[in-house]
Amino acid sequence: xxxLDTTFFLVAGPAVIFAGISKGGFGSGAAFAAASxxxxxxxxxxxxxxxxxxxxxxxxxxxxxxxxxxHLREAAxxxxxxxxxxxxxLALFRVASPDLLRLLIGAISLGFVAWQIATRSGALALxxxxxxxxxxxxxxxxxxxxxxxxxxxxxxxxxxxxxRGLGKTGxxxxxxxxxxxxxxxxxxxxxxxxxxTWETTxxxxxxxxxxxxxxxxGVRAHRIVPERLFFAITYVALTLTGVKxxxxxxT
Numbered sequence: 001x002x003x004l005d006t007t008f009f010l011v012a013g014p015a016v017i018f019a020g021i022s023k024g025g026f027g028s029g030a031a032f033a034a035a036s037x038x039x040x041x042x043x044x045x046x047x048x049x050x051x052x053x054x055x056x057x058x059x060x061x062x063x064x065x066x067x068x069x070x071h072l073r074e075a076a077x078x079x080x081x082x083x084x085x086x087x088x089x090l091a092l093f094r095v096a097s098p099d100l101l102r103l104l105i106g107a108i109s110l111g112f113v114a115w116q117i118a119t120r121s122g123a124l125a126l127x128x129x130x131x132x133x134x135x136x137x138x139x140x141x142x143x144x145x146x147x148x149x150x151x152x153x154x155x156x157x158x159x160x161x162x163x164r165g166l167g168k169t170g171x172x173x174x175x176x177x178x179x180x181x182x183x184x185x186x187x188x189x190x191x192x193x194x195x196x197t198w199e200t201t202x203x204x205x206x207x208x209x210x211x212x213x214x215x216x217x218g219v220r221a222h223r224i225v226p227e228r229l230f231f232a233i234t235y236v237a238l239t240l241t242g243v244k245x246x247x248x249x250x251t
Contacts, residue, residue, distance in 0.1 A: 154179075
C-alpha cells in the first residue's frame with residue numbers, strides 16, 4: 001500500500017527532480033537512483049510504478065531539446081534488443097518477492113557504482129575500439145531487463161554508446177530516444193502486474209511539476225555543470241541506498 005504522507009513526498013520530490021536532471025542532462029545512467037530512494041519508504045514494485053510515468057514525462061520533455069541530434073543506428077540496435085529484455089524482466093517480476101526485488105535493486109545500485117568507478121579509473125576501458133552492431137543488441141537486452149527491474153538500463157546502454165565513440169550531446173540525445181521507446185514498452189507490463197494504482201496516479205499528478213523541473217534543470221546542466229560533481233553525489237547516494245536495500249532484503 002502506498003501512503004501519500006509527508007515522509008513520502010519528502011523522499012519522492014527530491015528523487016523525481018534528481019531523476020529529471022539525470023535523464024535530461026547526463027544520460028539515463030543515474031535516474032534509477034530515484035526508484036532506489038523510493039524503495040526505502042514504499043514497496044519496491046510501487047516505487048517502480050510511481051517512477052515510470054515520471055520518467056516517461058521527462059522523456060517527452062527532453063525529446064525536443066535533443067531532437068535530431070541522436071544516432072539512429074545505435075538507437076535502433078539498442079531498442080531492438082531492449083524489447084526482449086523487457087519481456088525477460090516481466091518473467092522475473094511475476095515470481096519475485098518484494099525482498100528479492102530489494103536485493104536486486106540494491107545489487108544493481110552497487111554494481112552501477114562499481115561500473116562507473118572502473119570506467120572512470122581506467123580499469124575498464126571503453127571507446128578504444130568500436131563495438132560491433134551485435135554488441136548493441138546484447139546491450140539492449142541487458143538495458144531492457146535492468147530497466148524493467150529497477151529503471152537501471154543506463155549502464156548497459158552506456159557501455160555500447162561509449163564504445164561507438166559518440167560525443168557528449170550525441171550520447172545524451174541517443175539515450176533519450178532509446179529510453180523513450182523502452183519506457184513505453186514497459187508501461188503495459190507494469191499495468192498488468194498491478195504496479196499502477198489510484199494512489200500511484202495521485203502521486204504522479206502531485207510529482208509531475210518536480211519531474212518537469214528536473215528535466216529543465218537537466219537540459220541546462222548538460223551545458224554548464226561538470227559531470228564529475230553531479231555523479232560524485234550520485235555514487236554516494238546510490239551506495240548508501242543500495243546497502244540499505246540489501247540490508248532490508250536480507251533482514
